Amino acid sequence: MGFVFTIVYIVVTIISPEQFGPDWAAYHALVYLAVVTALFSLPNVFSRSSLKSSIQTYLLLAFICAVGLSQIANHWLGGALKAWLTFLPSAAVYFFIVANVTTARRLKIVALASVAACLGLVAEAFCGYYAGFLGETFVLKMHFESDQAVEHLLRLRGVGFLHDPNDFSQMLIIALALLFFAWRRGRAISNFVFVLAPAAVLLWAVYLTHSRGALIGLAVLVLMAGYKRFGKAPSLVLAAMLGVAMMALDFTGGRDISASAGADRLSLWASGLELFKSAPIFGVGFGNFVDLAGKTAHNSFILPLAELGIIGATIWVALLVTSTMDLNRLIALREEPAAAGDAGHETSDVKSEDDEAQTASDSSFDADRAGAFEDSALSYAAGVPPAEPSFVKVARRDEQSFFANAEYERTTAPTDVLPFLAESLPVAEVAPASGLEFDVEGGPAAELVAESIDDPIAPDSSLVIIRLALVTFMATGWFLSRTFDTPIYLVLGMATAAVGLESFAAERRDHKRWISVTLAVEALLIIVVYLVVRLRH
Numbered sequence: 001m002g003f004v005f006t007i008v009y010i011v012v013t014i015i016s017p018e019q020f021g022p023d024w025a026a027y028h029a030l031v032y033l034a035v036v037t038a039l040f041s042l043p044n045v046f047s048r049s050s051l052k053s054s055i056q057t058y059l060l061l062a063f064i065c066a067v068g069l070s071q072i073a074n075h076w077l078g079g080a081l082k083a084w085l086t087f088l089p090s091a092a093v094y095f096f097i098v099a100n101v102t103t104a105r106r107l108k109i110v111a112l113a114s115v116a117a118c119l120g121l122v123a124e125a126f127c128g129y130y131a132g133f134l135g136e137t138f139v140l141k142m143h144f145e146s147d148q149a150v151e152h153l154l155r156l157r158g159v160g161f162l163h164d165p166n167d168f169s170q171m172l173i174i175a176l177a178l179l180f181f182a183w184r185r186g187r188a189i190s191n192f193v194f195v196l197a198p199a200a201v202l203l204w205a206v207y208l209t210h211s212r213g214a215l216i217g218l219a220v221l222v223l224m225a226g227y228k229r230f231g232k233a234p235s236l237v238l239a240a241m242l243g244v245a246m247m248a249l250d251f252t253g254g255r256d257i258s259a260s261a262g263a264d265r266l267s268l269w270a271s272g273l274e275l276f277k278s279a280p281i282f283g284v285g286f287g288n289f290v291d292l293a294g295k296t297a298h299n300s301f302i303l304p305l306a307e308l309g310i311i312g313a314t315i316w317v318a319l320l321v322t323s324t325m326d327l328n329r330l331i332a333l334r335e336e337p338a339a340a341g342d343a344g345h346e347t348s349d350v351k352s353e354d355d356e357a358q359t360a361s362d363s364s365f366d367a368d369r370a371g372a373f374e375d376s377a378l379s380y381a382a383g384v385p386p387a388e389p390s391f392v393k394v395a396r397r398d399e400q401s402f403f404a405n406a407e408y409e410r411t412t413a414p415t416d417v418l419p420f421l422a423e424s425l426p427v428a429e430v431a432p433a434s435g436l437e438f439d440v441e442g443g444p445a446a447e448l449v450a451e452s453i454d455d456p457i458a459p460d461s462s463l464v465i466i467r468l469a470l471v472t473f474m475a476t477g478w479f480l481s482r483t484f485d486t487p488i489y490l491v492l493g494m495a496t497a498a499v500g501l502e503s504f505a506a507e508r509r510d511h512k513r514w515i516s517v518t519l520a521v522e523a524l525l526i527i528v529v530y531l532v533v534r535l536r537h
Contacts, residue, residue: 002041003100007113009037010093013486014117014171016160019124019137031085034092044099048500055514056496059319060094060489066282066312067484073282073309083286090161090486097493098500107462107498111178114490118175119198122205125156125168129208140165156208161485169206169214170476171487173221176202177469181462207246213479219243220475224468265298265479270533272302276309283309289481300477300488301525316483317525318518320474323495325514327467330499334460466495 009030017029067087071079101107128138142153155165162168179202182194206214219239226235271293275284286307290296297303305313469491473482482488 002037002044002096003102003106005033005037005040006096006100007109009033009096010110010114010490011117013089013093013160014114014158014162015121016158016162019134019159030089034089037096038092041096041099044102045095048099048102054098054496054500055322056319056492057095057098059315059322060091060492063312063315063319064088064091066308066315067286070283070286070308070312074279074285074288076285079285086287087484090484090489092489093486094489094493094496097490098496101494101497102501104459104462104501107494107501108181110494110497111181111462111465115175115179115181115198118172119201121158121162122172122201125158125205125208129154129156153210154208155210156205165209166211166213166480167482167485169209169211170217170473170480170482172202172206172209173214173217173472173476174469174487174491176206177221177465177472180465183461213476215243215246216479217472217476218246221468221472224471228464264295266533268293268295268298269302269529272297272299272306273530273533275306276302279309281309281311283307283312286484296481298479298481299529300474300481300483302529303481303483305526314518314522317522318514319492320470321518321521322514323470323492324467325517326499327463327470327495330502331460331463331467334463463498466491466498470495 012033013030064084064087067083068080071077071083097110101110124134125138127133128135137159138157140155140157142155156168157163157165158168158171162171176199179195179199182191184190206218219242222242223235223239226238230238272289275289275292278284283305284292284307289303289307297306301313301317304316308316473488473491477483477488
């Protein structure tokens with residue numbers, strides 16, 4: 001039931017109860033739903049090892065503490081409770097996903113449920129845009145000056161935390177990436193109906209938001225998606241061509257993309273740095289940026305830097321860095337077998353005498369071992385204690401039986417490989433490294449201990465899709481203040497859950513490197529923001 005309530009919570013969060021009337025905001029429906037979901041998730045919270053071993057879980061808990069401390073440090077004890085009530089409904093999405101997503105199938109359901117909620121919201125917004133139904137709710141009427149004339153622009157938007165067209169476009173681009181969870185190789189009709197057609201709807205909705213940040217997000221999405229298939233240079237050209245085409249189609253609704261047009265945002269960045277200087281440790285307090293600067297920061301790094309100080313900003317950057325590093329490491333590990341296989345095909349087929357001798361020796365050992373194990377198994381089945389085995393051996397990946405490997409490949413081979421990943425991923429995945437183990441201490445009979453061939457390992461394409469969604473958020477988040485909103489915790493939860501499905505993922509993390517990378521990235525971000533502000537002013 002915890003997983004079911006998790007899906008309900010995600011969907012309700014995206015479509016937002018506020019669209020049913022302003023009174024629903026006062027009912028705190030999401031808070032009550034979060035409490036119910038948490039209660040049903042408790043069994044998994046205490047049993048799931050990935051939730052406890054994930055560094056992101058502890059970082060997010062520390063980030064929640066930093067949110068409260070930012071108010072306490074500014075002499076408002078009650079403000080900590082108010083800040084938590086505001087932020088926890090967004091952060092809860094992460095914990096619910098990590099606790100309840102225990103298989104690759106559930107991971108896919110979470111992704112597609114999020115996409116379905118976005119498509120439902122888009123359908124309502126289209127009704128408002130084209131038919132006038134709830135037009136004031138889903139359509140923003142914007143007025144701006146252009147060439148000494150006042151322009152009128154209609155922009156699509158959502159409700160709740162998506163009430164701003166820029167927020168709405170960011171969520172739709174993330175949904176566009178997650179939509180490819182439904183892609184199935186060799187299923188042309190299915191892919192057209194369930195992937196390409198909805199993708200066209202999402203793209204049109206993104207266009208109607210007329211968000212300049214969305215244009216950058218789409219360019220980054222195309223660049224990252226095409227990198228594996230086409231290479232770096234062609235992907236850059238393709239992303240640039242997309243940007244030019246979007247500008248020709250008046251993607252921004254007549255608004256400029258220039259340094260002068262972004263002067264107001266740079267001014268807010270400068271205000272953010274000044275606020276950080278005034279309270280560098282704990283910040284000026286959660287939610288106080290707008291009160292002190294007049295508007296939000298328009299940057300997902302400057303916002304926590306100013307409101308939560310260096311402590312909160314460091315934790316925030318660490319969340320992004322560790323998630324990205326975990327996904328990169330796991331994707332690289334998956335690609336190693338394919339690279340090794342390609343290298344093997346390029347080598348000469350002529351074997352030396354030493355190689356032939358070694359092969360014969362390995363074959364002889366394997367035959368002896370197989371015979372010994374077969375005799376042991378037959379004796380055990382007949383009720384006769386077999387002779388004590390003379391060896392204790394842990395089989396390597398390539399030493400597992402043909403049938404085990406065939407079954408493993410059949411159950412985990414990625415049938416949903418995306419077109420831009422087709423050339424970079426192996427045809428079948430390699431079984432985990434535990435293999436077969438003979439235990440002679442537990443009794444007279446040799447006990448076979450093997451890792452299940454049905455281990456819930458996320459497909460390679462799922463990891464790449466989640467990474468695309470994460471990078472898309474970071475690209476658009478550079479121009480939007482979305483540090484405390486739901487989308488990033490949805491993506492972070494999916495990333496942590498996907499990595500947690502690998503039994504060896506936590507063991508291979510470099511516990512020292514992510515700290516140095518986090519500090520380096522944070523220092524670089526501060527320097528870049530400072531230089532941009534100084535050059536502009």
